[in-house]
Amino acid sequence: MGDALPPEGEISGPDAEVLLAESVSRALLVVLECLSPAERVAFVTHDVFAMPFGEIGNILDRTAATSKKLASRARTKIDAALAPASSQIPEHTKIVRAFLAASRGSDIPALLEPFLHRT
Template sequence: MDPVEEFEEHRLYLRQVAYRVLGSLSDADDAVQEAWLRLHRSDPAHVENPRAWLTTVVARVALNQLRARRTRREEPFPDHLPDPIVRRDDDADDPEYGAELADSVGLALLVVLETLSPDERLAFVLHDMFGLPFEEIARLVERTPAAARQLASRARRRVRGAEPASSGSRAARREVVDAFLAAAREGDLEGLVAVLDPDVVLRADTGTGLRALRGARAVAGQAAAYRSVDQVRHRVLVNGEPGVLGTIDGRPVALLAFTIVDGRITEIDILADPARLAGLDPDLVR
């Protein structure tokens, strides 16, 4: 097969790997581009399994980026939300996007992955999400297979203890989001509390840091207080989950992503960073 065709066959898969390891769309694209450049410069006779070879390149580039980030950041905790993948709500019926949705990862999980060490994150993503054997992962993190297994195990415990998986049909989850928005619009505090989990967490990224608020009453009070008659709300999908994009005069001002478990909202992630919102697809609000 032609190298270009070979690469394009695996591009979406490679981008998914890089995005889950990095949580950044631009960094993921850089890692995939680097894999293409190395494939282009390599001798085809030395690449017996292009998919495995490309995955290794992307993983190694992504790991180096993660390690560089950690050395630049003083605190071992995220100071921003991961990049969201945002689509129009009606795109869920598109066959091409449907395939992407089937493999999507919620924003809440990406937030948890941001708290892992670079080696833990790589081991967890490659093994638990993509099924790579620990023998291959061990070579990437320069440890024994047993040590690589331990990295993934530690990450798995952190993820299971911190990341709730959305439940219910997408239509049912959308109804919960609509009920939340209606109550917020009316300033209905009790209506808001009714759709919020008692331990709900709200995270907001304004571009100057990540702020968090916990508890149904506190989050309901914040939602009831923050009402803008000028804001138009558009239904969107954020990493496959029902979300809302708020705009004023066609300009995005806030993106809300929800995690819903057993009919109640357990997490709300708000991206309100003007610079990152400016990069969203204009077709989202057409």
């Protein structure tokens, strides 16, 4: 597919760091804004730190099964919040590509082009 961003290994250096930082920032905002405190604990301790649900249950004063359900619910909310509307994916991809290309060449007019001509 021609509009896909290059594979992860093809973006390197500062561009890769910017994309990673943006992705992590957005994910953390979703975690903070969309999840309940118990969902946050279950998701972060299990999915990020690989803590077993039994231990998470002890922290939350809940059962392992409830902790597992909290983490599952958190994943569902995060996926929904981070998924762009499918109709906007080609436009977003075009903007990201133009931005990266223009930023590499320090071409300010080209850098602003995608933002000035959005409908």
